Amino acid sequence: MTSTTHDAHASDDEPTPAIEIDAHSSTATTETTAGDPTTRFGIGEWYGQSFTELSAPERLEFSSYGVPAKVSLTKPERERLIQLRRKVDNDVPLNKAETKRHEILENKFCIEQKSTKLCPFKKVDGYGLTPCTKSGGVCSLRAYTRAPNDEVVPVSGAKGALRTLCPYRFHEGATAFNWASSVILGQPFPILVGEVGFLESSETYDGSEGEDVGRIDMVVVDASKPPDYPLPWIALEIQAVYFSGPEMPKLFSQIAKDIQDGGNGIVFPSENRRPDYRSSGPKRLMPQLQIKIPTLRRWGKRMAVVVDRPFYESMGKMRTTDHVSLSDVVWFVVDYKHNPTSRRFELTQGDAYFMTLEEAVKGLTGGTPVAQPVFEDKIRAELSALTPLAISMSAAAAIKTLPGS
Structure with a gap:
């Protein structure tokens, strides 16, 4: 299998009233396109752009692109540049060493921005867009089929929806995070704190006591309250899907050969790949919820989970609650709508589902035990x-x- 990704009321204020939601009743656990020889998954978005709307020269360039060595700023360099920029913006004088360092980092920043492909979804406050670090740059998958004239076209309808491969795809415009904060905290403009240590190790032969051994993807905070007010926050996890099948470079080679032979690069994939929801859900996401939510529940906090619609629909039947106050976990299901002007898909709010941890585990398990006989x-x-x-x-x-x- 090829993996394309790595890895409660918070205040006395009344949360934003929950939208009315019907019980989720999907029982699908595998893609409906599986086993269909006329349909295969190919690239949905490539370096943030719709694959079908790229030009042939762009597809050819993308197929051979590799991140230049030693061009991008490291995380410490990026953080230092942000600190120095803030000083300059606030008219705080820089000493001689800081001035020299600022000049070096700004020059390196300019080279990075010109020499790399920037991820349109990874924007850092005080810095801007950061380079795509995902090998191959594929943001999402999409199902393709052959038209009667043998032209390769995207599958239409629900089966043609994008399947999110890169977790940074969910960061677009902070739409999903602001939505989750609005529903649970009643705050549409939260502060986001990334990867906060949640579990600490005990001392062992091979490790020291107090080391972070588990983190929460993101903590969404309502920072508008007074300092002496109980801190309002929610834990948030994002889950993209892994895929099974051959590595993407084989598809890149097929695309490049088609263009070199006079085609446009929109090819019917020669090998079968499919979203692997079993690895992404029960094996990766479910343990995260089972480990973290019981503690969050004792603290009076809730977990928000952001997924796309195909991921949510792949899960088993789950009963929802009527209000956020009755839930342990809230699923925020996003959709992608095409914008022909920008040649991109835009992340939009879909549906929110409130439920207990037990129901979420049941849905992620996606199966019903058979009778003993x-x-x-x-x-x-x-x-x-x-x-x-x-x-x-x-x-x-x-x-x-x-x-x-």
Whole structure:
């Protein structure tokens, strides 16, 4: 499998009233396009732009692009540049060493901005857009099929929705984060604090006590309250989808060859890739919720989870609650709407679903236990497929382990 991603009331104020929501009843656990030879997943967005609206020369360039070595600022350099810029903006004099450092970092910043492909969704306050660091630059997947004239076109309708691969895709304009804050905290303009340590280790042979061993993706804070007011905040997790199938460079090579042969690069993928919701949901996201929410619940806080609509619809049946005050976790399901002017898809608010941790786990598990007789019939079927020799050898081994044998 190829992975394309890494990794409660907060105040006495009445939260924004919840929108009325019907119980989520999707029972899909796999993509409906799976096994369909006429449909395959290809690139939805590439370096922030709609793949189908790129020109052939742009597709050819993207297919061979690699991040230049030692061009981008490191995280410490970026943080230092922001500090120096704030001093300048606030008319705080820089000493000689700071002036020299500021000049060096600004020059490196200019080179970075001109020499790299910037992620339109990764904007840092006081800095601007940062370079895309995702290998290959694919933001999302999209299903493609062949038209009657053999032209390769995106699948229409719900099956043609984008599947988010890169978690930074959810950062667009802070739309999802502001929405979550508005619904749970009643504050549409929060402050965002990234990757806060939540779990600390105990001292072991191989580690020191107090080391961060688990973080929350983002903490959304209502900073408008007085300093002596209980801090209003929510924990927020974002979950993109992994994909299974061949590495993306094989598709890049197919695109480049098609263009070099006179095509436009919009190809029907030669190999099958598909979103892997089992790895993304039950194996990655569910443990995060099970570890973090019980503590958050004791603290009187809530967890917000941001996913796209195909991810949410891939989960099993879950019962929702009528109001945020009755929930442990709130799912914020986003959609992507195409803007033909900008040649981009824009992240928009979709639906919010309130539920308990237990219901969220049930949905992420995405399955219903079979009855015991059904399970045992499956065991018998497996046994019947074994050869008599295998059964006799297993029985003989078991007899040897009995006392006195």
